[in-house]
Amino acid sequence: QLQLQESGPGLVKPSETLSLTCTVSGGSIRSSSNYWGWIRQAPGKGLEWIGSIYYSGSTYYNLSLKSRVTMSVDTSKNQFSLKLSSMTAADTAVYYCARQFIVGQTGRWFDPWGQGTLVTVSS
Amino acid sequence: SYDLTQPPSVSVSPGQTASITCSGENLESKWATWYQQKPGQSPVLVIYKDRERPSGIPERFSGSNSGNTATLTISGTQAMDEADYYCQAWDSSTVVFGGGTRVTVL
Numbered sequence: 001q002l003q004l005q006e007s008g009p010g011l012v013k014p015s016e017t018l019s020l021t022c023t024v025s026g027g028s029i030r031s032s033s034n035y036w037g038w039i040r041q042a043p044g045k046g047l048e049w050i051g052s053i054y055y056s057g058s059t060y061y062n063l064s065l066k067s068r069v070t071m072s073v074d075t076s077k078n079q080f081s082l083k084l085s086s087m088t089a090a091d092t093a094v095y096y097c098a099r100q101f102i103v104g105q106t107g108r109w110f111d112p113w114g115q116g117t118l119v120t121v122s123s
Numbered sequence: 124s125y126d127l128t129q130p131p132s133v134s135v136s137p138g139q140t141a142s143i144t145c146s147g148e149n150l151e152s153k154w155a156t157w158y159q160q161k162p163g164q165s166p167v168l169v170i171y172k173d174r175e176r177p178s179g180i181p182e183r184f185s186g187s188n189s190g191n192t193a194t195l196t197i198s199g200t201q202a203m204d205e206a207d208y209y210c211q212a213w214d215s216s217t218v219v220f221g222g223g224t225r226v227t228v229l
Contacts, residue, residue, distance in 0.1 A: 039218075046222050046223045047158075047166065047211075047220040047223070048220065049217070049219070049220065060216050060217075062217065062218075063124075063217065096165060096166070100218075103154070103172070104154075106153040106154050106212070106213045106214075107154045107171075107172055107213070108154070108211075108212075108213035109154075109156040109168060109171040109172075109211065110156075110158075110211075111168035111171070111177065112165075112167075112168075113165040113166050113167070114165065116165050
């Protein structure tokens with residue numbers, strides 16, 4: 001059974017860059033039918049997609065965050081990563097990683113999700 | 124940008140049917156997805172490709188998508204179904220989530 005686990009700092013200072021890693025177990029990140037995504041959820045708020053990456057390194061990002069987001073993949077470690085620069089209090093959220101299915105022109109869904117990691121932006 | 128609109132809350136009595144709507148322009152032309160999120164937990168996929176249920180999801184969860192509205196229906200709602208539900212679609216290379224609906228089982 002595929003599992004994902006986020007790791008990274010729980011506290012980031014304003015203006016710094018957040019770095020998170022998602023480790024995939026129970027399956028290969030080199031799946032031709034999957035992308036791998038990051039989604040966040042601010043306290044008491046809804047879900048916000050950050051971006052997704054293919055094992056080849058191909059990416060697509062939320063346009064509202066694109067200027068600050070970099071995603072990468074390490075197939076040798078079965079991991080993918082997120083960097084979000086210029087962090088502010090508005091970026092305080094639980095950050096989830098998830099496997100994304102790609103089917104046809106519009107079939108995109110996430111399953112399963114990692115347990116999430118709370119990132120707080122504060123000095 | 125593409126928007127998905129959900130009602131903030133839905134209340135339902137145990138054993139009754141709960142219907143959660145998700146509205147977006149020409150939504151029927153896109154596959155709709157639904158997630159369930161209980162407090163303090165990660166979202167769980169309950170419906171994909173408008174009406175498909177992943178293994179392990181009870182049959183009381185069903186989905187439909189027509190016109191501008193996708194609907195998640197919970198038949199015979201149980202107390203354990205109390206949660207937040209999010210719809211999601213794909214448009215112009217962007218993943219879009221609805222704002223979420225809190226389902227309360229009274």
